[in-house]
Amino acid sequence: MRGVVMQPTPGLPQPALLSPTQGSRFSSTEKPSSGRRHCIPTMSLDIQCEQLSDARWAELLPLIQQYQVVRLEDCGLTEVRCKDISSVLQANPTLTELSLRTNELGNAGVHLVLQGLQNSTCKIQKLSLQNCGLTEAGCGVLTGPLRSLTTLRELHLNDNPLGDAGLQLLCKAFLDPQCHLERLQLEYCNLTATSCEPLATVLRAKPDFKELVLSNNDLHEAGVHTLCQGLKDSACQLELLKLENCGITSANCRDLCDVVGSKASLQELGLGCNKLGNAGIATLCPGLLHPNCRLRTLWLWECDITAEGCKDLCHVLRTKQSLKELSLASNELGDEGARLLCDSLLEPGCQLESLWVKSCSLTAACCSHFCSVLTQNRSLLELQMSNNPLGDSGVQELCKALGQPGTVLRVLWLGDCDVSDIGCRSLAPILLASRSLRELDLSNNCMGDSGVLQLMESIKQPSCVLQQLVLYDIYWSEEVEDQLRALEEERPSLRIIS
Amino acid sequence: MAMCLGSLLLVFMLGQVVTPPTLAQDNSRYRHFLTQHYDAKPKGRNDRYCDSMMERRGLTSPCKDTNTFVHGNKGSIKAICGNKNGNPYRENLRISKSPLQVTTCKHSGGSPRPPCRYRATAGFRHIVIACENSLPVHFDESFFHP
Numbered sequence: 001m002r003g004v005v006m007q008p009t010p011g012l013p014q015p016a017l018l019s020p021t022q023g024s025r026f027s028s029t030e031k032p033s034s035g036r037r038h039c040i041p042t043m044s045l046d047i048q049c050e051q052l053s054d055a056r057w058a059e060l061l062p063l064i065q066q067y068q069v070v071r072l073e074d075c076g077l078t079e080v081r082c083k084d085i086s087s088v089l090q091a092n093p094t095l096t097e098l099s100l101r102t103n104e105l106g107n108a109g110v111h112l113v114l115q116g117l118q119n120s121t122c123k124i125q126k127l128s129l130q131n132c133g134l135t136e137a138g139c140g141v142l143t144g145p146l147r148s149l150t151t152l153r154e155l156h157l158n159d160n161p162l163g164d165a166g167l168q169l170l171c172k173a174f175l176d177p178q179c180h181l182e183r184l185q186l187e188y189c190n191l192t193a194t195s196c197e198p199l200a201t202v203l204r205a206k207p208d209f210k211e212l213v214l215s216n217n218d219l220h221e222a223g224v225h226t227l228c229q230g231l232k233d234s235a236c237q238l239e240l241l242k243l244e245n246c247g248i249t250s251a252n253c254r255d256l257c258d259v260v261g262s263k264a265s266l267q268e269l270g271l272g273c274n275k276l277g278n279a280g281i282a283t284l285c286p287g288l289l290h291p292n293c294r295l296r297t298l299w300l301w302e303c304d305i306t307a308e309g310c311k312d313l314c315h316v317l318r319t320k321q322s323l324k325e326l327s328l329a330s331n332e333l334g335d336e337g338a339r340l341l342c343d344s345l346l347e348p349g350c351q352l353e354s355l356w357v358k359s360c361s362l363t364a365a366c367c368s369h370f371c372s373v374l375t376q377n378r379s380l381l382e383l384q385m386s387n388n389p390l391g392d393s394g395v396q397e398l399c400k401a402l403g404q405p406g407t408v409l410r411v412l413w414l415g416d417c418d419v420s421d422i423g424c425r426s427l428a429p430i431l432l433a434s435r436s437l438r439e440l441d442l443s444n445n446c447m448g449d450s451g452v453l454q455l456m457e458s459i460k461q462p463s464c465v466l467q468q469l470v471l472y473d474i475y476w477s478e479e480v481e482d483q484l485r486a487l488e489e490e491r492p493s494l495r496i497i498s
Numbered sequence: 499m500a501m502c503l504g505s506l507l508l509v510f511m512l513g514q515v516v517t518p519p520t521l522a523q524d525n526s527r528y529r530h531f532l533t534q535h536y537d538a539k540p541k542g543r544n545d546r547y548c549d550s551m552m553e554r555r556g557l558t559s560p561c562k563d564t565n566t567f568v569h570g571n572k573g574s575i576k577a578i579c580g581n582k583n584g585n586p587y588r589e590n591l592r593i594s595k596s597p598l599q600v601t602t603c604k605h606s607g608g609s610p611r612p613p614c615r616y617r618a619t620a621g622f623r624h625i626v627i628a629c630e631n632s633l634p635v636h637f638d639e640s641f642f643h644p
Contacts, residue, residue, distance in 0.1 A: 048553070049553060049554040074550060074553065074554065102550060131546070131550075159546065244608075270608075272607070272608045273606070299608040300608075301607065301608035302606075325609075327608030327609055329607075329608055329609070354609070356608055356609045384609065384610065386563065386610075387563070413610065415563055416563065416640075441560070441610075443562070443563060444563065444564065444639060444640065446640075470560065472562050472563070473564070473636075473637070473638075473639045473640070475590070475591070475628045475635075475636040475638070477630070478527075478630050478631075481527060497560075
């Protein structure tokens with residue numbers, strides 16, 4: 001039976017018990033710890049998007065009291081239930097991770113939860129209060145409890161309208177000598193440049209800081225400058241920095257260049273949705289090229305970059321072996337920019353594994369260059385080319401390479417690429433021939449019954465190694481629908497998502 | 499009022515529930531359409547609305563690129579399948595006679611990996627759907643580009 005498909009979350013224990021009446025996932029799984037002979041049970045309660053009745057809540061409370069990991073996200077929890085939560089938290093000695101993301105707890109509810117944690121013997125490490133209705137007014141009373149959570153390493157406060165004043169209050173807790181917070185997420189918290197000095201102060205004071213996410217706050221040029229100063233002054237071994245949609249300008253790239261060139265620990269840098277422009281990229285690249293820089297993931301989506309900016313980035317691509325993931329989505333790269341990227345991907349120094357070039361104004365003309373990459377490159381595992389007018393001819397070109405025995409590409413995104421039944425005719429044999437392709441996205445294309453049937457002919461073969469086929473927003477008839485459902489039952493290892 | 503996945507998951511869990519084939523045949527595509535494209539009374543048709551609705555309706559693994567939620571009375575959508583509120587459109591689609599309140603969620607971000615963030619565009623416009631057995635089974639997202 002098709003429909004909504006529950007994807008197993010990577011890294012989480014697979015659900016051992018699926019409650020059919022509720023559809024929630026709660027598992028108590030045994031997983032052996034490496035190097036030890038006995039198994040260590042990891043008790044994890046994981047419920048998303050489910051209204052919990054009073055009866056169900058009564059069932060869950062004892063579990064919340066016992067489990068190590070508790071995630072109750074978007075479950076309609078309010079301040080009322082926080083009293084219960086607070087009580088059971090106090091009685092839970094093993095809790096290490098708690099998420100109450102997307103519940104209207106409000107200031108009072110959040111306070112109750114934190115008090116519960118404060119009075120608990122548990123060693124809480126990771127806490128998410130994302131989108132819990134915490135406002136500026138609620139921040140003052142939290143500093144006491146936050147200070148006391150000496151084992152807390154990771155805190156998510158995204159999507160709470162803290163404002164600058166609220167954050168300033170919280171920073172008092174972050175500065176406390178007892179506070180050993182390492183990872184802090186503050187996306188969409190209504191912060192402005194004013195928040196950057198207190199945050200810079202925290203960075204300077206806390207050499208253990210590893211992760212800072214401030215995306216979607218109007219920090220602007222001055223704020224980003226202040227923040228970068230803090231980062232440069234700080235001894236912290238920052239691993240992750242995300243400043244997407246913060247109003248960063250090309251002038252800030254001078255500072256960012258310095259940060260990137262000095263923090264050898266930095267693995268992931270998010271600068272997406274900022275008007276860096278080609279000039280900003282040119283300024284940033286020397287930092288990226290610095291021997292100290294061992295960046296793994298670079299987000300430069302929607303940054304006003306064109307082919308000109310690609311030239312500079314290509315130096316990085318060709319030589320930075322640490323770089324594994326690059327997003328240039330929603331930049332007007334054009335076929336010329338694509339060609340430059342492909343040339344770099346042919347260099348042995350390029351070890352990129354994922355390239356995201358969605359909505360980059362690419363056409364069929366660049367596909368031959370991607371073919372060379374697909375045929376010769378042995379590192380690239382994922383290529384996203386969705387929302388580019390490649391057309392059937394572009395897809396046909398790509399298929400020439402995809403079917404080659406030596407190709408290693410595992411994941412290919414061709415959503416909204418003007419693929420019709422004709423394109424499917426080229427893709428179908430590839431799905432059978434390829435030994436590497438595991439996931440294919442063909443959502444929002446103009447194929448119909450004929451195209452889908454051709455694809456199905458291939459994927460129904462036991463020798464086809466495809467594991468996931470995404471077909472959102474394609475219209476097929478009732479007959480094809482029936483055949484797809486039958487196919488899903490025949491091949492349970494293949495997920496067809498629509 | 500949040501419309502959560504809860505009871506709908508009962509029906510849609512892959513291989514978990516056995517349903518008599520005739521019942522499934524009649525309605526399952528329509529119910530799937532409603533899960534993906536219908537939200538009667540939306541609470542704030544903004545980016546945050548999109549973020550949570552897309553997750554609640556199971557459209558974030560991977561992040562579905564574009565998705566429209568239609569609001570109001572679902573009878574108005576059903577009526578597009580007939581002459582009451584619909585006209586033929588292109589080969590096998592139907593276009594609404596009257597505009598409807600809709601919110602289109604467009605994925606914004608560097609990759610299709612969760613967590614998925616969306617940009618909302620609230621509107622009042624004509625929609626294009628496909629019908630089978632007089633029931634909506636498909637929403638044409640390409641008709642309107644926010």
